[in-house]
Amino acid sequence: MIDVLNIRNQFPILNQKINANTLIYFDNGATVQKPLSVINAINNYYTHSNANIHRGVHTLSRIASELYENSRTTIAHFFNVSNAQQLIFTSGTTESINLIAQGLSKSILTEGDEIILSQYEHHSNILPWQLWAQENNGHLKVIPLNSNQELDLEKFETLITKKTKIISIAHVSNTLGVISNIEKIIKIAKKHNLVIVLDGAQSAPHMQIDLQKLEVDFFVCSAHKMYGPTGVGILYMNEYWLNNLPISKTGGGTIKSVTFNETIYAEGALRFEPGTPNISGVIGFGAAVNFINEIKIENIYKHELELINYIQNKLLELPEVVLYGVSNVKAGVISFNIKNNHPFDVGTLLDKYGIAVRTGHHCTQPLMQFLQIPGTVRVSFAVYNTKQEIDFFIEKLKKVILMLS
Ligand SMILES: Cc1ncc(COP(=O)(O)O)c(C=O)c1O
Numbered sequence: 001m002i003d004v005l006n007i008r009n010q011f012p013i014l015n016q017k018i019n020a021n022t023l024i025y026f027d028n029g030a031t032v033q034k035p036l037s038v039i040n041a042i043n044n045y046y047t048h049s050n051a052n053i054h055r056g057v058h059t060l061s062r063i064a065s066e067l068y069e070n071s072r073t074t075i076a077h078f079f080n081v082s083n084a085q086q087l088i089f090t091s092g093t094t095e096s097i098n099l100i101a102q103g104l105s106k107s108i109l110t111e112g113d114e115i116i117l118s119q120y121e122h123h124s125n126i127l128p129w130q131l132w133a134q135e136n137n138g139h140l141k142v143i144p145l146n147s148n149q150e151l152d153l154e155k156f157e158t159l160i161t162k163k164t165k166i167i168s169i170a171h172v173s174n175t176l177g178v179i180s181n182i183e184k185i186i187k188i189a190k191k192h193n194l195v196i197v198l199d200g201a202q203s204a205p206h207m208q209i210d211l212q213k214l215e216v217d218f219f220v221c222s223a224h225k226m227y228g229p230t231g232v233g234i235l236y237m238n239e240y241w242l243n244n245l246p247i248s249k250t251g252g253g254t255i256k257s258v259t260f261n262e263t264i265y266a267e268g269a270l271r272f273e274p275g276t277p278n279i280s281g282v283i284g285f286g287a288a289v290n291f292i293n294e295i296k297i298e299n300i301y302k303h304e305l306e307l308i309n310y311i312q313n314k315l316l317e318l319p320e321v322v323l324y325g326v327s328n329v330k331a332g333v334i335s336f337n338i339k340n341n342h343p344f345d346v347g348t349l350l351d352k353y354g355i356a357v358r359t360g361h362h363c364t365q366p367l368m369q370f371l372q373i374p375g376t377v378r379v380s381f382a383v384y385n386t387k388q389e390i391d392f393f394i395e396k397l398k399k400v401i402l403m404l405s
């Protein structure tokens with residue numbers, strides 16, 4: 001059992017009124033609110049320890065470097081990564097996928113190759129691959145959804161040919177909230193020697209992830225969806241890629257030695273982190289993971305799943321509502337529409353009651369094309385959300401339905 005009231009007290013933003021109502025923040029899939037411990041960690045860094053890292057012998061630089069590297073260790077433990085150097089700090093999921101796509105384009109990908117994605121990928125896990133495909137006569141192949149709006153994994157294996165090199169897939173759909181059967185996907189992918197890229201943007205905030213068990217080649221996520229600051233995330237790579245992925249960005253901080261003719265690069269994470277990184281962001285990310293650890297990610301998952309099942313059952317009682325991706329094993333997210341109404345109208349009216357939901361295509365236009373809808377209303381939860389908030393939301397949603405009918 002988690003103490004939601006105590007947790008809510010750690011989020012000052014939740015106490016404010018929006019349009020004369022107490023804020024109900026159901027847009028956590030886009031970005032989650034930040035606890036005081038994260039805000040204070042960033043504040044403390046700038047107040048007491050601000051200095052550039054890694055290259056200074058003075059005290060503040062040593063402290064800043066230690067705080068930065070401590071975050072790497074904390075996050076490595078969180079994902080059960082044995083060597084913290086396998087975690088590269090980037091600006092977030094999007095940058096991480098771009099770096100992987102660029103690195104693989106210089107190593108394993110050749111003209112005409114194929115990359116497998118799924119129907120519910122976020123644009124950030126489509127466009128970097130599409131860019132490569134357009135420039136190299138490559139092909140994107142898509143795992144379709146079955147009638148339950150889950151990945152049709154029977155079809156996955158039939159898509160694989162000798163030209164298939166990579167599968168890059170969301171662990172959890174940011175629009176439907178459904179959890180990919182990643183163990184099965186990995187098994188099939190390994191049988192065919194595919195490189196596996198796992199987009200954990202929507203799984204890392206909600207579920208326990210053990211990267212030693214999962215054995216993917218790459219895993220990516222963003223701090224801002226995990227109670228941390230914006231502009232920072234990770235790119236995890238296994239030991240093989242840590243030593244072999246060609247770099248796509250370079251500059252100060254990545255090297256052992258430089259002449260005008262030749263550079264010898266540093267080993268480990270530094271090779272992939274050119275320039276002054278987002279030091280305060282990384283420190284805030286470490287504090288965010290400590291916040292999750294205090295509650296325990298398993299407890300967060302349980303609490304949010306209860307909320308998902310609670311809201312799903314309430315919505316299923318409303319004949320005007322069409323729900324997408326209905327399932328009782330989901331992480332964090334549900335999507336729906338009010339029949340014959342545009343999601344923007346529903347979202348705008350809910351905002352009048354202080355309820356923040358996301359509306360639109362959620363950067364998953366190919367999924368919208370499959371569902372033949374312009375968008376959905378998406379409710380996404382975090383650990384501080386409650387059943388009382390859901391009750392208020394349902395009461396106001398009924399009013400919105402009346403207003404729109
Ligand atoms: C599944 C998924 N992948 C990628 C992204 C992109 O994340 P970011 O904007 O933090 O880079 C998101 C963001 O919503 C997402 O939900």
